[in-house]
Amino acid sequence: xxxxxxxxxxxxxxxxxxxxxxxxxxxxxxxxxxxxxxxxxxxxxxxxxxxxxxxxxxxxxxxxxxxxxxxxxxxxxxxxxxxxxxxxxxxxxxxxxxxxxxxxxxxxxxxxxxxxxxxxxxxxxxxxxxxxxxxxxxxxxxxxxxxxxxxxxxxxxxxxxxxxxxxxxxxxxxxxxxxxxxxxxxxxxxxxxxxxxxxxxxxxxxxxxxxxxxxxxxxxxxxxxxxxxxxxxxxxxxxxxxxxxxxxxxxxxxxxxxxxxxxxxxxxxxxxxxxxxxxxxxxxxxxxxxxxxxxxxxxxxxxxxxxxxxxxxxxxxxxxxxxxxxxxxxxxxxxxxxxxxxxxxxxxxxxxxxxxxxxxxxxxxxxxxxxxxxxxxxxxxxxxxxxxxxxxxxxxxxxxxxxxxxxxxxxxxxxxxxxxxxxxxxxxxxxxxxxxxxxxxxxxxxxxxxxxxxxxxxxxxxxxxxxxxxxxxxxxxxxxxxxxxxxxxxxxxxxxxxxxxxxxxxxxxxxxxxxxxxxxxxxxxxxxxxxxxxxxxxxxxxxxxxxxxxxxxxxxxxxxxxxxxxxxxxxxxxxxxxxxxxxxxxxxxxxxxxxxxxxxxxxxxxxxxxxxxxxxxxxxxxxxxxxxxxxxxxxxxxxxxxxxxxxxxxxxxxx
Ligand SMILES: [Zn+2]
Numbered sequence: 233x234x235x236x237x238x239x240x241x242x243x244x245x246x247x248x249x250x251x252x253x254x255x256x257x258x259x260x261x262x263x264x265x266x267x268x269x270x271x272x273x274x275x276x277x278x279x280x281x282x283x284x285x286x287x288x289x290x291x292x293x294x295x296x297x298x299x300x301x302x303x304x305x306x307x308x309x310x311x312x313x314x315x316x317x318x319x320x321x322x323x324x325x326x327x328x329x330x331x332x333x334x335x336x337x338x339x340x341x342x343x344x345x346x347x348x349x350x351x352x353x354x355x356x357x358x359x360x361x362x363x364x365x366x367x368x369x370x371x372x373x374x375x376x377x378x379x380x381x382x383x384x385x386x387x388x389x390x391x392x393x394x395x396x397x398x399x400x401x402x403x404x405x406x407x408x409x410x411x412x413x414x415x416x417x418x419x420x421x422x423x424x425x426x427x428x429x430x431x432x433x434x435x436x437x438x439x440x441x442x443x444x445x446x447x448x449x450x451x452x453x454x455x456x457x458x459x460x461x462x463x464x465x466x467x468x469x470x471x472x473x474x475x476x477x478x479x480x481x482x483x484x485x486x487x488x489x490x491x492x493x494x495x496x497x498x499x500x501x502x503x504x505x506x507x508x509x510x511x512x513x514x515x516x517x518x519x520x521x522x523x524x525x526x527x528x529x530x531x532x533x534x535x536x537x538x539x540x541x542x543x544x545x546x547x548x549x550x551x552x553x554x555x556x557x558x559x560x561x562x563x564x565x566x567x568x569x570x571x572x573x574x575x576x577x578x579x580x581x582x583x584x585x586x587x588x589x590x591x592x593x594x595x596x597x598x599x600x601x602x603x604x605x606x607x608x609x610x611x612x613x614x615x616x617x618x619x620x621x622x623x624x625x626x627x628x629x630x631x632x633x634x635x636x637x638x639x640x641x642x643x644x645x646x647x648x649x650x651x652x653x654x655x656x657x658x659x660x661x662x663x664x665x666x667x668x669x670x671x672x673x674x675x676x677x678x679x680x681x682x683x684x685x686x687x688x689x690x691x692x693x694x695x696x697x698x699x700x701x702x703x704x705x706x707x708x709x710x711x712x713x714x715x716x717x718x719x720x721x722x723x724x725x726x727x728x729x730x731x732x733x734x735x736x737x738x739x740x741x742x743x744x745x746x747x748x749x750x751x752x753x754x755x756x757x758x759x760x761x762x763x764x765x766x767x768x769x770x771x772x773x774x775x776x777x778x779x780x781x782x783x784x785x786x787x788x789x790x791x792x793x794x795x796x797x798x799x800x801x802x803x804x805x806x807x808x809x810x811x812x813x814x815x816x817x818x819x820x821x822x823x824x825x826x827x828x829x830x831x832x833x834x835x836x837x838x839x840x841x842x843x844x845x846x847x848x849x850x851x852x853x854x855x856x857x858x859x860x861x862x863x864x865x866x867x868x869x870x871x872x873x874x875x876x877x878x879x880x881x882x883x884x885x886x887x
Contacts, residue, residue, distance in 0.1 A: 233363050233551075234496040234528045253379055255289040256327075258282075259420070263371060264386040268430070270356050273349045274342050275370060276301070281335045281381075285327045292335075295368035295375045296321040301340035307333055321372050343369040348867050352491045353833075356393070357431040359490045359505060361498055362424040373423040377540050378639045380420035387428060388412045394433040396449070398426060398501045400483040417501070418483060420637050422540050427500030429488050436462075441470045444480050449488035450511065460517040461510065462487070468527050468561040472534075475560055477629040481538045481636065485530070492836045492868050497525040499532030499554070509796050509837055515762045516795050518734065523565065527558035534632060542639045544597030548665075549640055551601070552594070552608015559609060572683040573712055575613060578606035579679065583672035594665045595642065603670075610675060611664050615649065617678060618660065623652045689713050694720040705729050715739040730754040737761055741769035747777040759785070764794040768803055775807050782811045797837035802826065806845050823851070830859040836871045839863060843878055852882060 258281055265277040281294075297319045306312045306325060313324040323335065341347070346369035350357040360367070366375045374381070385397035391411050399417035433449040436458050440446055446469060448462045465487070473480055482502040489508035497506035506529065510522035535553035563571035585591050585602055592599040594607050616624040627649040635644060642665065650657050663671060679686045692713040694701040702724050704717050714736045718725060722743040727750070730737060737758055742765075747755050758770035767789065774785050786808055794800030805822045808814060829842035843860060846852045852860065860882075863875035 233498050233532075234525045234554075252293065252374075253376070255285065255287045256292055257284045257286055258374060258379060258381050259284065260382045260384070261373070262384050262386070264388070265428075266388045268349075268358060268389065270349050270351075270358075272342070274340060275347065276338075276340045277371070278336065278338045279372060281337075283333050283335065284331045285329050285333065287329060289327045290324065292323045292325070292327065294321045294323075294337075294372040295319060295366065296339075296372040297366065297369045298344055299339050299341045299368075299370075299372055301338070303338040305336045319368070337372055339372055341370045345369055345867070350491055350867075351833075352431070355432045357429075357491055359429045359431070359493075360427045360500075361494050361505070362426055362500065363498060364424075367423040367426050371423075371426065373426070375423060377422040377424060378542060380422055380540070380637055380639075382417050382420045383423075383426050384417055385415045385428060386412060387415075387430075389430050392432070393430055394435075394449070396429040396433075396486055396488055396503055398503050416483075419481065421501045421537060425499070425501040425537055427498075427503050427505060429490060429503070429505060431488075431490065433488065438466045440466060440473065440480070440485075442473055442479060444469070444482075445484040447484060447486040449486065451489070451508070454511055457511050457513050460512050460514045461489075461522055462526070463517065463521070464523055464565050465526060467565060468523075469530060471561050471564045472527070472530060472557060475625075476534055476557065476632070477625055478534060478538075478632045478636075480533065482533060485533070487526070487529075492866075492871075494868060497529045499529040499536055501533070501537045504529040509835065511796065516764055518763050519765045520795060524558055524562060527561040528554045531557035531561070539632060539635045539638065539640045542641050545595050546641045547597065547599075548594050548604050548608035548611070549642065549645060551604040552611060555605040556609035556612040568683070569685045569710065569712070572679060572686050573689070575610070576676075576679055576686055576689065578610060579672050579675045582607055582610070582670045582675075586670055586672065591668055591670055593668050607670055610670075614664055614675070614678060615657075615660065617682075619649060619653045623649065627652050685710055685712075689716065692716055694724075697721060711735050718743050725751070727751060727754050730757065734761065734763060734766075738763055738766045738769075741766045741773065745773050745776075747773060752778065756785075759788055764792075764800055767792060768794065768799050771800070771807070772803060775811075782807070783814045786811060786814055795837075796835060797841050798829065799841065802829065802841050802845055806849060809849065827853060827855050830856050830863075832859065832862060832866075836866070836868045840871060840874050843874070847878060847882070857882070 260282040262280045263277060265275055267276045296316060300316065302314065302316065302321065304310065304312055304314050306323065315322050346362060346365040346367060347360050348358065360370070367373045368375050383398060387395045387397060388410050389395050391406060391409055395413040397415040399415045401413060402416045403414035405412045432452060434452050434455070436448045438446045446466060448458060448465065450458050450461070469485065484502055486502060487504045487506065489506055489511050491508050493505065493507035497504055506522065506525055510525060512521055531554040532550060535557065536550035541547055541549045559571060559574055581602055585600065590600065592603055594603060594611065631645050631648040634648070646657050646661055680690060688709055689712055692704050692709055694717050701717055701721055705714055705724055706728065711733050714732060718736070718739040725740055725744050729740065741758050755770065755774060758766050761767060771785055771789050775782055786804065789800065789804055792800045805826050808822055809819055826842055826845060829838050830846070843856070846856050860875050860879055863871050864879070866872055
C-alpha cells in the first residue's frame with residue numbers, strides 16, 4: 233500500500249486467533265457475488281471453502297462482520313450447527329482429520345467498510361480496500377494474514393459495466409441485462425489482498441518481455457491520459473522481473489484507478505487499485521505522476537503478495553522492500569542522481585523524525601510510515617552496499633523462492649543473506665534494524681561516498697550567505713542544488729536564472745514572491761510552463777505584485793483547469809472575485825461555481841480545495857455549510873478529518 237500522507241501511523245494487527253491453522257488448512261474459496269444493492273449498500277453471495285482437517289477439532293471459525301442471512305451446508309449436509317457471535321461465524325462439528333471438505337455458505341453482507349459503493353458521474357462504482365480494513369466485512373473469510381487461500385471469483389453485474397477481480401478472466405457469460413465474470417487464481421494469497429472493482433472502464437493492454445499481460449484500465453473519457461498516466465509501466469515491469477530475478481508470480485497484472493480512493497494505491501494480488509487523482513495529462517505528469525506508486529505497488533506483487541510478513545513487527549519486509557525496489561525501478565527510468573536524491577531526502581526526513589523524539593525501531597509494529605517505508609528501504613540499500621550486488625541479489629532470489637506463497641519474518645530474510653555472505657549479520661541487524669535511533673550520519677556518509685551529485689548538493693549551502701552563492705546559480709551545479717540556493721536566497725535570482733530547467737523555474741515561482749520590476753517579463757513567462765504548480769504559484773505572485781496588470785494575467789490563464797483537484801481554476805476564480813473591475817458581471821456565477829465544487833459529486837481533493845478557498849474569503853454560505861456537514865460522513869478519512877476541523881473552526885468563529 234502507498235499512502236498519500238507521509239507521516240501517518242499504521243497499526244497492523246499481530247493477533248493470531250488461537251492458531252486455527254494448526255487444526256485446519258483452508259485451501260480454496262469459490263466465491264460468487266450475485267446481487268449488489270447500491271441503495272442499501274448490500275451484497276449477497278455464496279462461498280464454497282475447500283479445507284483439510286489436520287487434527288481433531290470440534291469447531292471451526294471464519295471472520296464475519298455485518299454478515300448474516302447464512303444458509304450453511306457441510307459436505308452437502310445442511311443439518312449442521314453454527315452460530316454467529318462477536319464478528320465470527322462458528323461451525324460446530326466433531327471434525328476428524330480428513331481431506332477436501334466443502335463448507336458452503338450463502339450470505340448477505342452489509343459492509344460498513346472495505347467494500348465501497350460510490351456514484352461517479354451518475355454511474356456506479358464499487359471497489360474494495362482490504363488491507364487495514366478486513367475482507368471479512370463483505371466475505372466470510374480469515375483475517376489472519378498467515379492463512380493463504382486460493383480465491384476464485386464469480387461476479388454478476390449489469391452488462392454495461394466492467395468487473396475486475398484477482399486472477400485471470402476465464403469466462404464471461406452475457407445475459408439479457410446481467411453478465412457473469414469468472415476470475416480464476418492459480419495460487420493462494422492472504423485475504424487482505426482479495427479485491428474487486430466494478431465501474432465504467434476501457435482498457436489498453438501491453439505484454440511484458442516475459443509474456444505477462446499488462447492491463448491498464450481507464451475511464452472512457454480519459455483516453456488521452458492513458459499514455460502519461462501509465463508511462464514507463466512496461467519498462468518498470470521488465471526491469472523488476474530482471475532485477476528481482478524471480479518471475480512475476482501471477483497470471484496477469486491489472487491496474488485500475490478508482491474514485492476517492494483511501495490511499496495512493498493498493499497492491500491487491502494481480503489487481504492494483506489506485507487513486508484516480510493520479511490519472512494525469514501530459515502537463516500534470518511533470519508535477520504529480522503515478523510512476524512511483526506504480527512501481528511501489530508492482531514491487532509488492534513479490535514483496536507482500538508472494539511472501540507476506542507474519543505480523544506487524546515485520547511490516548518493513550513489505551513496505552521497505554516495495555519502497556526500495558520502486559526506487560531501483562525509478563533509477564532505471566530517471567537516472568542515478570534521482571535515485572541518490574530520493575535517498576538523501578529520506579535521510580533528512582528520518583533524521584528530523586529522530587531529532588523530534590519520534591524515531592522507533594524498524595521492528596516496532598507502531599512505527600510511522602516513514603520508518604517502515606524509508607528506513608526499510610535504507611536498510612536494503614546499506615545491506616547491499618555491505619554484502620555486494622551478487623550476494624544481495626542471490627539472497628533475495630533464494631528468499632523469495634524458499635518462502636513463496638508463505639509468510640515470513642525478518643530473520644528468514646537475514647538468514648538467506650548470511651548463508652551467502654558467510655559472516656554473521658547480527659551487529660548489522662542491531663545497528664540498522666533493531667535500534668531505535670536511525671544512524672543518519674552514517675547514512676549520509678555512505679551517500680556522499682557513492683554519489684558526486686550528493687557531495688555537491690551538500691557543499692552548496694547558502695544558509696550563511698557567501699559570495700559563492702550567486703556563482704552557483706550562474707555556473708554549473710545540479711538543478712537540485714540550484715533549487716536549494718533559490719530556496720535559501722531568493723533575491724539572488726536574475727534574468728539568467730530563468731533560462732534554467734523546469735524544476736529551477738518552479739523553484740522561482742515558489743520562492744521569489746517579491747518580484748523586482750526588472751524581472752517582471754521573465755516572471756510572466758512562467759505562466760507558459762508545462763507545470764500546473766508553477767502556473768498556480770506564478771499567477772498568484774504576479775497578481776499580488778502587479779495590481780495594474782491583473783486583468784492581463786486573468787485573461788491569459790482563464791482556460792487552465794490544472795490537476796484533477798482544479799488547483800489553477802479555483803485560484804483563478806478567487807483572484808477574479810477579488811479583482812472588482814474585471815468582468816464585473818460574472819462574479820455571481822463564478823462564486824456559485826466555487827461553492828458548487830464543495831458538492832458530493834466532485835472528488836475529495838476538489839472539495840477540500842473549494843472549502844479552503846471559501847473559508848479563506850470568509851464566504852462559506854448555506855450551501856457550502858450543508859456540503860461540509862455531509863462531507864463528515866464520507867468514506868474517505870482525509871475529507872472527514874478536514875470537514876470536522878473546518879466545521880469546528882467555523883463554529884468557534886461564530887461564537
Ligand atoms: Zn506499500
